[in-house]
Amino acid sequence: MEILTGNELISGATVYLSKSGAWVEDLQQARVFGKDEAAARDAAIEATRRTMRINSLEIETVQLREGKIYPDRIRERIRAEGPTAPRFDRQHLGQDDHVSI
Amino acid sequence: MYRYDEFDAAFVRERTAQFRDQVMRRVRGEINEDQFRPLRLMNGLYLQLHAYMFRIAIPYGTLRSKQLRKLAFIARTYDRGYGHFTTRTNIQFNWPRLVDVPDMIEHLNEVEMHSIQTSGNCIRNISTDQFAGAAADEILDPRPMAEILRQWSSLHPEFSYLPRKFKFAMTGSPNDRAAIKFHDIGMKAVTNAAGEIGWEVWVGGGLGRTPMIAKMIRGFVEHENLLAYLESILRVYNRYGRRDNKWKARIKILVHETGIDKLREEVEAEYAQIKGGVLTLPQAELDRITAYFADPPFELVNATQIDVVKEKAADPAYGEWLERNTHSHKRPGYVSVTISLKPIGGAPGDCTAEQMETVAELGEKYSFDEVRVTHEQNLVLPHVRITDLRTIYDTLVEAGLATGNAGLITDMITCPGLDFCSLANARSIPIAQAISHKFASPERQREIGNLKIKISGCINACGHHHIGHIGILGVEKKGSELYQITVGGDATERAALGDTLGHGFVAEDVPAAIERLVDAYLERRQSADEPFIEAYRRLGEAPFKEALYGNA
Numbered sequence: 001m002e003i004l005t006g007n008e009l010i011s012g013a014t015v016y017l018s019k020s021g022a023w024v025e026d027l028q029q030a031r032v033f034g035k036d037e038a039a040a041r042d043a044a045i046e047a048t049r050r051t052m053r054i055n056s057l058e059i060e061t062v063q064l065r066e067g068k069i070y071p072d073r074i075r076e077r078i079r080a081e082g083p084t085a086p087r088f089d090r091q092h093l094g095q096d097d098h099v100s101i
Numbered sequence: 102m103y104r105y106d107e108f109d110a111a112f113v114r115e116r117t118a119q120f121r122d123q124v125m126r127r128v129r130g131e132i133n134e135d136q137f138r139p140l141r142l143m144n145g146l147y148l149q150l151h152a153y154m155f156r157i158a159i160p161y162g163t164l165r166s167k168q169l170r171k172l173a174f175i176a177r178t179y180d181r182g183y184g185h186f187t188t189r190t191n192i193q194f195n196w197p198r199l200v201d202v203p204d205m206i207e208h209l210n211e212v213e214m215h216s217i218q219t220s221g222n223c224i225r226n227i228s229t230d231q232f233a234g235a236a237a238d239e240i241l242d243p244r245p246m247a248e249i250l251r252q253w254s255s256l257h258p259e260f261s262y263l264p265r266k267f268k269f270a271m272t273g274s275p276n277d278r279a280a281i282k283f284h285d286i287g288m289k290a291v292t293n294a295a296g297e298i299g300w301e302v303w304v305g306g307g308l309g310r311t312p313m314i315a316k317m318i319r320g321f322v323e324h325e326n327l328l329a330y331l332e333s334i335l336r337v338y339n340r341y342g343r344r345d346n347k348w349k350a351r352i353k354i355l356v357h358e359t360g361i362d363k364l365r366e367e368v369e370a371e372y373a374q375i376k377g378g379v380l381t382l383p384q385a386e387l388d389r390i391t392a393y394f395a396d397p398p399f400e401l402v403n404a405t406q407i408d409v410v411k412e413k414a415a416d417p418a419y420g421e422w423l424e425r426n427t428h429s430h431k432r433p434g435y436v437s438v439t440i441s442l443k444p445i446g447g448a449p450g451d452c453t454a455e456q457m458e459t460v461a462e463l464g465e466k467y468s469f470d471e472v473r474v475t476h477e478q479n480l481v482l483p484h485v486r487i488t489d490l491r492t493i494y495d496t497l498v499e500a501g502l503a504t505g506n507a508g509l510i511t512d513m514i515t516c517p518g519l520d521f522c523s524l525a526n527a528r529s530i531p532i533a534q535a536i537s538h539k540f541a542s543p544e545r546q547r548e549i550g551n552l553k554i555k556i557s558g559c560i561n562a563c564g565h566h567h568i569g570h571i572g573i574l575g576v577e578k579k580g581s582e583l584y585q586i587t588v589g590g591d592a593t594e595r596a597a598l599g600d601t602l603g604h605g606f607v608a609e610d611v612p613a614a615i616e617r618l619v620d621a622y623l624e625r626r627q628s629a630d631e632p633f634i635e636a637y638r639r640l641g642e643a644p645f646k647e648a649l650y651g652n653a
Contacts, residue, residue, distance in 0.1 A: 010128065010199050012152035052130045055148055056523070074582060075519060078528075079150050083520035085531040086448050088181065091152040091196060 006054035013091040047101035121203035145216030162190030166465040173457035224254035231475040241290035264342030265350035282596040305356030308562035333371035397469035402434030422505030450478035518558030525558035527575025527582035621648035
């Protein structure tokens with residue numbers, strides 16, 4: 001299973017493509033693409049590129065653990081939670097930083 | 102200290118206006134990220150895991166109090182109230198918003214600072230001895246020449262797109278505190294047979310995935326010819342350096358593959374062409390720049406000695422701070438003070454806006470308005486009267502900056518690692534914190550003595566792990582963080598790369614592994630005067646390997 005993630009242009013915040021097509025901060029709202037959804041995933045990537053508002057756009061593999069999205073890579077788990085040491089809140093989107101496809 | 106002339110001021114002002122326009126064009130969608138990325142990188146703006154990261158140049162690690170106060174203002178106004186000092190003696194802010202960065206740069210320009218060439222395949226910030234111009238063991242203050250090199254290398258049209266980034270370090274002392282043998286070009290002030298002072302030039306040092314100790318390319322270059330000689334090296338590198346493979350593009354690979362003798366011939370041929378030409382440094386210009394770095398008005402003072410034993414008896418923490426965090430000065434009655442940014446359990450190199458303001462005030466009041474940044478991620482007050490030390494210490498205690506651990510096991514270099522960096526494979530800061538807690542006891546640290554631990558979260562080695570007496574490299578293996586330990590590295594004039602003794606450790610086991618290495622040293626050292634690195638050289642790796650892995 002896969003999700004799409006990137007960093008929003010203005011804030012630099014870590015964001016995920018949600019089921020509604022909005023780019024959101026919460027990993028748990030991310031749209032999970034199954035193995036047979038490569039075409040939908042690629043269309044979403046293309047639509048996102050056209051917005052020019054999401055940088056470092058990447059496909060990340062995930063698992064579902066007790067209904068929760070759990071990224072395979074430790075890097076992605078840290079991106080989702082924020083720095084572990086020192087512990088900081090993640091960067092948040094500003095009022096004008098919301099992006100949809 | 103150097104002050105901008107009208108050319109410098111106009112140059113940074115124009116550059117800032119250009120970047121503001123580039124940012125706005127990006128925000129309006131007139132240019133895409135592929136077009137914008139090289140532009141933002143040229144101005145020190147990276148995109149990391151959680152946000153942008155903005156890197157500001159601190160030329161040769163020297164700051165005026167006004168500049169440090171401005172960094173505090175930027176931290177508080179545009180970031181999260183702190184900054185992170187790096188091994189290139191720069192400062193990084195981890196949480197800026199893109200649209201704020203041009204304003205941040207404008208504020209920097211007001212105090213003669215900028216972020217140009219803190220990224221990209223160009224000549225980066227030149228680092229030097231943190232005690233330059235103050236140290237008792239120095240034969241020449243390297244900062245005037247560092248400033249001349251800064252001017253020469255800023256937007257140098259020929260060297261703005263080198264095969265890879267390029268780093269200079271300089272020392273005016275035979276005791277290398279600037280790790281010159283691990284830079285693309287390292288320079289050491291030396292005296293020739295005629296008694297003249299010039300520069301010994303080393304080339305091809307570096308860390309990263311292929312660590313190399315630099316090789317001496319020329320034993321003596323006169324001040325007036327240094328620009329021409331360096332330009333010759335850069336030209337040869339620009340011509341032959343590999344652009345086809347990022348991992349083989351640094352000059353260290355060219356030196357290694359070509360051989361130092363052949364490379365020297367190439368450089369000398371180029372040098373013969375340009376020596377005596379427009380790059381000859383006029384003595385008047387050297388004198389003009391040197392005047393900016395003239396000694397401050399030192400006083401003749403009565404107190405010229407610190408009685409550490411007496412001070413320790415009266416106040417152990419103060420006495421221990423005096424013992425570890427003061428460095429001998431060329432003038433009687435003065436010392437240089439290291440302000441540790443390594444409190445027990447802290448993030449190495451991090452400094453809050455309030456702490457920056459405290460240090461700025463101390464610099465202004467007690468160190469002739471000067472503060473230095475060290476490549477070991479600490480700060481320095483270079484010129485402090487011995488009689489002011491107690492007042493300074495008491496102020497540092499209040500600010501949480503009085504940790505007396507300079508050069509001890511808890512004074513670690515640590516890269517941001519996977520908590521922040523998009524290149525990292527493993528976290529570094531939590532490892533440093535765990536080691537720091539493990540060895541928190543001041544008595545234990547002093548028993549161990551001089552020991553440099555350096556930690557990197559990936560093979561790029563920003564945390565200099567190869568040249569730690571104990572080095573720790575974080576890697577990712579099967580989805581987990583794993584830490585390889587090296588022993589025997591040395592960043593000084595006795596340059597050495599650490600040896601990997603065996604398999605890696607999971608994070609939880611790293612502090613105990615370090616403790617086993619330390620215990621092996623303590624059991625085998627000849628006396629308390631034999632530091633860890635000397636014992637390792639004498640004993641070899643066997644007892645340390647056994648300490649880490651047993652006899653199996």
